[in-house]
Amino acid sequence: MLKFGRNTLFGKIFAVLFAISFVVMASSTFAATTASFSSYENEAENALLSQTNSFANLLKDKTDEERLAFLDKIPMADVRCTLIARDGTVLYDNWADPKKMGNHASRQEVVQALTQGSASTMRRSETVGQDTLYAAIQLDNGEVLRLAETRTSMASFLGGMTVQLGISLGVIVFLSFLASSLLTARITRPLRHIDLSHPLDNDVYQEMRPLLARVDEQRCELECQNAELERAMEARREFTGNVSHEMKTPLQVIGGYAELMEYGVVKPEDNARFAGLIREEATRMRELIDDVLTLSRLDEQGQQKLDPVDLSVVCRSVVDRLGSAAAEREMKIDLDVDDNVIVLGAASLAQQMVYNLVDNAVRYNREGGVISVSLRALTDVEPTEVGASKAKGTVELVVSDQGRGIPEEYRSRIFERFYRVDVSHSRETGGTGLGLAIVKHAVCAFGGQVSVDDAPGGGARFTVRIPLA
């Protein structure tokens, strides 16, 4: 359905088309009317002139009296006949008394007939007081024979047709309305039937193609964003499910041990051991909660504040903190770090990144194995045109151990949340399954990349590359 509001495209097109068709129809009707009127006038003028001519021939070679008698005898009800002397005196008139008529020397048709031999003119008669068509011819003796016919002028012709004119105006308005409505509907049809769900499939005007292409682009973008959002929501749902599942296990274990102690099943001498087991599970839960909180904070924060962080200081402090855990299992940590290795990011995130990598190395290393932590600032020197040089560097952190390593097929998945290679031994090795997910997140926040491969002497080797500040 077309909507012809004040500010609609349809309304505007309709108004323009209506105005154009109205003007065209009205003016062509007017032109046709005036053309047929004037051709009818011409015909009448020629007929009157030829009638005057034949009368003039009949008056040839007649005396003055004979001429007057002849004119008197001709039956002419509709035509006025006047005979005018060369000086303008009216000699004869079948409609008025010649004696009462003024001199006609200045009448337009008389003047012309006297100079050119014949004339015809349309004017208002002073004697009769009506629009009159005159034809005049000069006779041999110099007198002028004039025939006249009362006629309607164009103005009075039109004036007498008000009703007809009103009707034709109505018809013109109706036809203009019909024509412009149909045309508007036709022109706007492609616009009214645009299918915005498939913008490029529409058969529309060429000018609209770029607009529809843009709509299609935005629709695709929106679809991608929706899919992304859907994926993110799905991941969140999955994460929440995993978190509750992971929390239930230590809680059940704690509940079980506590129940045994409550009902006196545990011997008094074993109480300390059970309390220790409960504490271990509680620690495991605290670690899990810490990791979950870290990850959800990372998820929410987006772009973090960028501070300069010295990774060499971070590496030393992490190795310090994990030194006793490694020593307990007779492992040695080789620390080989450059000084002043500055990157941009959050200090706490740098701590967690390095800690999780070294902690995994300690947990998954073989008893008595060596762990190596190396930190290098690699600076490639890029010469510029003006001869100066611009330092563009990367920080490379490598943590490797001598444990079982990570089989190739699992390497792409170990950075996923709660993904564990060896699920059955996960309780023995400890860990939350979130450590590497946090590492990956942190590395991304520092604008870097992390990868894993085999260490030269077996075991896993994690390599982190971050742009130098």
Ligand code: ADP
């Ligand atoms: P977890 O808390 O279980 O260690 P992570 O996210 O830190 O969780 O690691 C995911 C999985 O990757 C671990 O369960 C383990 O199977 C494997 N993994 C991580 N680091 C090492 C390593 N240094 N050596 C062998 N396997 C590792």
